[in-house]
Amino acid sequence: METPMATDAGQYQDIQGRWTDIEKIINRGGPMADFVPDTKETPNIKNGIQNDFKILVIGAGGLGCELLKNLALSGFRNIDVIDMDTIDVSNLNRQFLFRRKDVGKSKAEVAAAFINQRVAGCKVTPYKCKIQDKDEDYYRQFKLIIAGLDSIEARRWINGLLVNLVVVDNEGNPEPDTIIPLIDGGTEGFKGQARVIIPRMSSCFECSLDAFPPQTTYAICTIANTPRVPEHCIQWALIFGLEDKNLTKPFDPKKFDNDNPQHMTWLFETAKKRAEDHNINGVTYKLTQGVAKNIIPAIASTNAIIAASCCNEAFKICTESSGYLNNYMMYNGVNGVYTYTFEYEQKEGCAVCGTNIVTYETEPTITLSTFLENISQDPRFQLKKPSLRSNGRNLYMQGLLHEATVKNLEKTFKELNVSEADEINITDPSLPGNLAIRMKIIYKKN
Amino acid sequence: MFRLKELQKKQQQAAAAAAASNTTNGTDAPATTTTAASNTTEPTEVKRQNSNDLKEIRKQKSKESYFSLKSKQSSEASSNKRANPAELRAQKDIDEMELPIGCKVHFKDSDDILNFQLDIIPSDGLYQGATFKFSINIPNTYPYDPPKVHCDTLVYHPNIDLQGHVCLNILRQDWMPVLNIGTVIFGMMTLFLEPNPEDPLNIEAAQLMMDNRKNFEANVKQSLRGGYIANRQFPKLL
Numbered sequence A: 001m002e003t004p005m006a007t008d009a010g011q012y013q014d015i016q017g018r019w020t021d022i023e024k025i026i027n028r029g030g031p032m033a034d035f036v037p038d039t040k041e042t043p044n045i046k047n048g049i050q051n052d053f054k055i056l057v058i059g060a061g062g063l064g065c066e067l068l069k070n071l072a073l074s075g076f077r078n079i080d081v082i083d084m085d086t087i088d089v090s091n092l093n094r095q096f097l098f099r100r101k102d103v104g105k106s107k108a109e110v111a112a113a114f115i116n117q118r119v120a121g122c123k124v125t126p127y128k129c130k131i132q133d134k135d136e137d138y139y140r141q142f143k144l145i146i147a148g149l150d151s152i153e154a155r156r157w158i159n160g161l162l163v164n165l166v167v168v169d170n171e172g173n174p175e176p177d178t179i180i181p182l183i184d185g186g187t188e189g190f191k192g193q194a195r196v197i198i199p200r201m202s203s204c205f206e207c208s209l210d211a212f213p214p215q216t217t218y219a220i221c222t223i224a225n226t227p228r229v230p231e232h233c234i235q236w237a238l239i240f241g242l243e244d245k246n247l248t249k250p251f252d253p254k255k256f257d258n259d260n261p262q263h264m265t266w267l268f269e270t271a272k273k274r275a276e277d278h279n280i281n282g283v284t285y286k287l288t289q290g291v292a293k294n295i296i297p298a299i300a301s302t303n304a305i306i307a308a309s310c311c312n313e314a315f316k317i318c319t320e321s322s323g324y325l326n327n328y329m330m331y332n333g334v335n336g337v338y339t340y341t342f343e344y345e346q347k348e349g350c351a352v353c354g355t356n357i358v359t360y361e362t363e364p365t366i367t368l369s370t371f372l373e374n375i376s377q378d379p380r381f382q383l384k385k386p387s388l389r390s391n392g393r394n395l396y397m398q399g400l401l402h403e404a405t406v407k408n409l410e411k412t413f414k415e416l417n418v419s420e421a422d423e424i425n426i427t428d429p430s431l432p433g434n435l436a437i438r439m440k441i442i443y444k445k446n
Numbered sequence B: 001m002f003r004l005k006e007l008q009k010k011q012q013q014a015a016a017a018a019a020a021s022n023t024t025n026g027t028d029a030p031a032t033t034t035t036a037a038s039n040t041t042e043p044t045e046v047k048r049q050n051s052n053d054l055k056e057i058r059k060q061k062s063k064e065s066y067f068s069l070k071s072k073q074s075s076e077a078s079s080n081k082r083a084n085p086a087e088l089r090a091q092k093d094i095d096e097m098e099l100p101i102g103c104k105v106h107f108k109d110s111d112d113i114l115n116f117q118l119d120i121i122p123s124d125g126l127y128q129g130a131t132f133k134f135s136i137n138i139p140n141t142y143p144y145d146p147p148k149v150h151c152d153t154l155v156y157h158p159n160i161d162l163q164g165h166v167c168l169n170i171l172r173q174d175w176m177p178v179l180n181i182g183t184v185i186f187g188m189m190t191l192f193l194e195p196n197p198e199d200p201l202n203i204e205a206a207q208l209m210m211d212n213r214k215n216f217e218a219n220v221k222q223s224l225r226g227g228y229i230a231n232r233q234f235p236k237l238l
């Protein structure tokens, strides 16, 4: 479900001095500024900020509220925001665009309405939906995208999409017009990070996935037998309590839902009982929620610092008024204040940005075995034992699925339902890392 | 720092050079310029592109480079399904996996490579010759998150409880994205060759294994023959 809200900027009066500071930056050249400064006659950059640079903010939570406020006050007027969540009372301490009366309403809609009402001329368009509900054409319209997400899956998805949008020419150079920078902010308690991903030119989110700190998990035998901390009891309720037929539940345990307060209350009471049985203190409703949803307590100031950095980078990239972050800034506020900036290098064999989509011209009448032979002999690919899948289906697999797929070898692409523009994913032991070849099929015209 | 910008300049220079060689006056500005403020030759022209134009250019560029104009119609119709990275990684894992002796993998739906069944038939040790069935699910966050494993055969084992939970360090606290489906299967096999009473899920079995190895072994044998242990009947596997 999506609900774009039309907000007509209409007539408004800029407060005096509204643009003074921004103009100081964009009207003056400098050693770091690689741009043509604006003049009265040619206010290119200002026009850009006010009209052309459309920015997407993903997430209207702790980071999202800060990001929207920062962007609007930096002069950006064309902003979309996507968030599928609704406002919870526990958000109100830091998600400052929301009030008590807003509890239960859409985060995206309330945040957009707040900014539109408060910042004259700014037009934030909210979408209460998942990022996966939008197609490539939707994402293509943005100058850049800022993500303030807490989910690995969502970040992985948007990263993959943006890398995919980049068109690479025959010499391997990406087309600049197809590159949409992604600024990724993230916070965990007192720690945070901001990074700039220039798809196909810098490392991407997938490149660093292996290095991402893993979720805190406990050995299942500890949870089952020797619980020592309240988290063990909560995880026990999640794993064993839910399955235990002797424990009555006011809901279907197969449909356990993190966001349902009734389910959460049951989980809390079950965990509390478990803790009492083992003389453990400290199981609270809040902690139960945190463990079940894998939430680390959010600190308002960390969000503010990280969002400020993200917006700073957005402003520099859009205006070209200064060099942008290359490419990773980590912030640690646990012991004093510490930040460290470094270049996260592109990973050889990254499954997402390590490879290009190659187009391959053939006929629908080609058999899979002939196709395999052709690509195996093609010096561009250097394949040894390729396995092929397309559209979530096996075409031909080595190893375990060889027997199940070997009969496909004599079939033609047409018989295998491989259509024009379909992508064939090829894995092969000779490809480094998690690299796969993504081959787009085009059919010759007779 | 300005890598994107450099790239843009390079392309514009190339385009300008091409334009210069084609036209005699050479004053044409490269047509590909969008929002880059590089138009120094004609300062009077305010080169502005609204976001809809930009969207259109991007759309056309990417479509054109993939498909010829003739085939555009069919390209619009195709679903253009993007492979999910978890699935790509699973494809690679399965493709390169060498199963240890005594392991078999079945796919209920061979196209769904994220869900499959594993049979373990230990070739040695206390559980030799019996078949134990496991369901394995690869989550969408794989390999950030580990595969999910459930034991579908009721078994008397220190590290597997009667509900089918499995205690194996790499399935939870020691999981790392460099591990793969093959390592998990290998780890599962090891559980049957060397049960580990230090990480117990079936506490009684683990305690007995440590206190009285002989009685423990007798219990395992009895369970595999379909006998009762502590009023619970086990399936006949041998």
Ligand SMILES: [Zn+2]
Pocket: A203, A204, A205, A206, A207, A208, A346, A347, A350, A351, A352, A353, A354
């Ligand atoms: Zn990458």
